[in-house]
Amino acid sequence: MPAAITVRGFRAPVIDSWWISCETREDTMSSRSAETWEQTPPLPEGHYVSGRVYNDEEIFSDEREHIFKKIWHFVCHESEVAETFDFRTTERADVPLIVTRGEDGRIRTFINVCSHRGARVVMEPGGNARTHTCFYHHWTYDTRGSCVSMPRSDGYDGTGVCKENMGLREVKTEVKWGFVFVNLDDESPPLDEYLDGALDIFDQVLPKAELEVFHYHRAEIDANWKAYQETIVDLYHEFMHVILRDTQMPAASMDDREMRTYANGHVTIAGLKADYDKYEGWTDRNGASCFPGLDPDDARFAPLFPAQTFITRGTVMRVDTVQPITAHKCLIESRGLGLKGESEEDRMMRIDHHNEYWGPFGRNVTEDAFAAEGCEFSFGKGAALRGIIARDEGGKGQCDSGLRGFWTEWSRRMGRPFSHPTND
Ligand code: FES
Numbered sequence: 028m029p030a031a032i033t034v035r036g037f038r039a040p041v042i043d044s045w046w047i048s049c050e051t052r053e054d055t056m057s058s059r060s061a062e063t064w065e066q067t068p069p070l071p072e073g074h075y076v077s078g079r080v081y082n083d084e085e086i087f088s089d090e091r092e093h094i095f096k097k098i099w100h101f102v103c104h105e106s107e108v109a110e111t112f113d114f115r116t117t118e119r120a121d122v123p124l125i126v127t128r129g130e131d132g133r134i135r136t137f138i139n140v141c142s143h144r145g146a147r148v149v150m151e152p153g154g155n156a157r158t159h160t161c162f163y164h165h166w167t168y169d170t171r172g173s174c175v176s177m178p179r180s181d182g183y184d185g186t187g188v189c190k191e192n193m194g195l196r197e198v199k200t201e202v203k204w205g206f207v208f209v210n211l212d213d214e215s216p217p218l219d220e221y222l223d224g225a226l227d228i229f230d231q232v233l234p235k236a237e238l239e240v241f242h243y244h245r246a247e248i249d250a251n252w253k254a255y256q257e258t259i260v261d262l263y264h265e266f267m268h269v270i271l272r273d274t275q276m277p278a279a280s281m282d283d284r285e286m287r288t289y290a291n292g293h294v295t296i297a298g299l300k301a302d303y304d305k306y307e308g309w310t311d312r313n314g315a316s317c318f319p320g321l322d323p324d325d326a327r328f329a330p331l332f333p334a335q336t337f338i339t340r341g342t343v344m345r346v347d348t349v350q351p352i353t354a355h356k357c358l359i360e361s362r363g364l365g366l367k368g369e370s371e372e373d374r375m376m377r378i379d380h381h382n383e384y385w386g387p388f389g390r391n392v393t394e395d396a397f398a399a400e401g402c403e404f405s406f407g408k409g410a411a412l413r414g415i416i417a418r419d420e421g422g423k424g425q426c427d428s429g430l431r432g433f434w435t436e437w438s439r440r441m442g443r444p445f446s447h448p449t450n451d
């Protein structure tokens with residue numbers, strides 16, 4: 028038996044030669060014993076994912092520190108804070124945030140925590156307010172994050188505490204094509220460096236369109252956040268969705284698909300088509316008002332690492348984020364976008380097209396949640412030991428190269444190989 032190999036403190040598994048050849052005759056095929064079930068498959072390390080990544084509490088908290096506190100997060104579209112003093116509250120990496128538009132028109136983000144004794148300042152999910160007053164002792168902040176009022180402030184005379192040094196903590200904020208991104212790490216690279224060109228598959232579309240959000244929903248599901256995000260990157264699971272089996276898989280050659288992976292773990296998929304009238308009861312979308320530069324049957328998407336996805340289908344756009352809640356629960360937020368100022372008829376068409384696939388009762392996103400919860404059922408308590416991501420179609424068809432790109436970046440940021448992330 029060869030000795031175990033140790034790499035950067037992580038022990039690589041020893042692979043035994045138990046694997047049954049794929050050329051084995053049908054009459055010798057069999058179910059697997061405990062030994063063959065538990066042993067590491069004879070695949071390259073980057074071609075299978077350890078089940079520990081979905082259920083280990085230390086890994087879960089490391090992800091918050093090494094990934095979610097370091098990356099750029101999409102938080103909202105500028106149309107959601109369209110007017111001066113509009114605000115929205117949200118959370119990223121367990122940090123509560125206020126996103127607001129100041130009287131200078133600039134969108135800023137602050138940690139939604141009072142500088143006095145740490146209370147949450149803004150309670151509402153959104154609204155319009157020139158200032159925000161903390162409920163506890165009534166310190167008040169403006170839309171630049173300055174503390175503008177401190178009741179009976181003379182009680183702090185001589186202590187060094189004053190309005191001038193008690194503002195809110197500002198968070199790095201950048202807006203690209205109307206999409207608002209924030210980063211909790213002041214030392215992070217600029218947004219464009221993080222994106223690494225992954226949104227360029229929309230560069231003939233999004234800069235030419237003035238968009239607005241017409242749909243928002245959120246859902247907590249019982250699954251590790253990665254199990255849901257994998258459903259976005261995994262094209263092989265098209266078989267699961269009746270709607271994709273009917274409209275997408277036969278609509279174009281698998282060889283027309285272009286899956287690209289990027290240095291920061293992002294993935295783009297272009298070259299997808301859809302024949303919508305192939306789904307019973309639907310009509311084609313020919314002649315419908317599309318986004319600039321898109322045909323009605325065009326579909327493309329950009330899952331950004333770690334868990335935010337931009338998708339267009341000729342007539343409509345969806346942006347999703349997934350946030351970890353626990354190792355076994357995550358929050359999905361989903362937005363639908365249309366063209367600002369369009370006719371009521373076009374807006375209704377776009378809402379229909381959005382909801383048919385992606386709405387809370389659509390035939391796509393809800394089924395992905397079902398898939399993620401199905402994996403949680405087995406990975407959550409350790410019954411499933413690993414997942415295989417070994418499909419190689421050269422970035423075409425239903426290749427697993429996107430999944431491997433996602434997991435490679437996960438390993439880089441976590442300092443743990445995803446095939447054996449713990450030494451258990
Ligand atoms: S905690 Fe906010 S004013 Fe005291």
Ligand SMILES: [Fe+2]
Nearest residue numbers: 258268391395
């Ligand atoms: Fe799916």
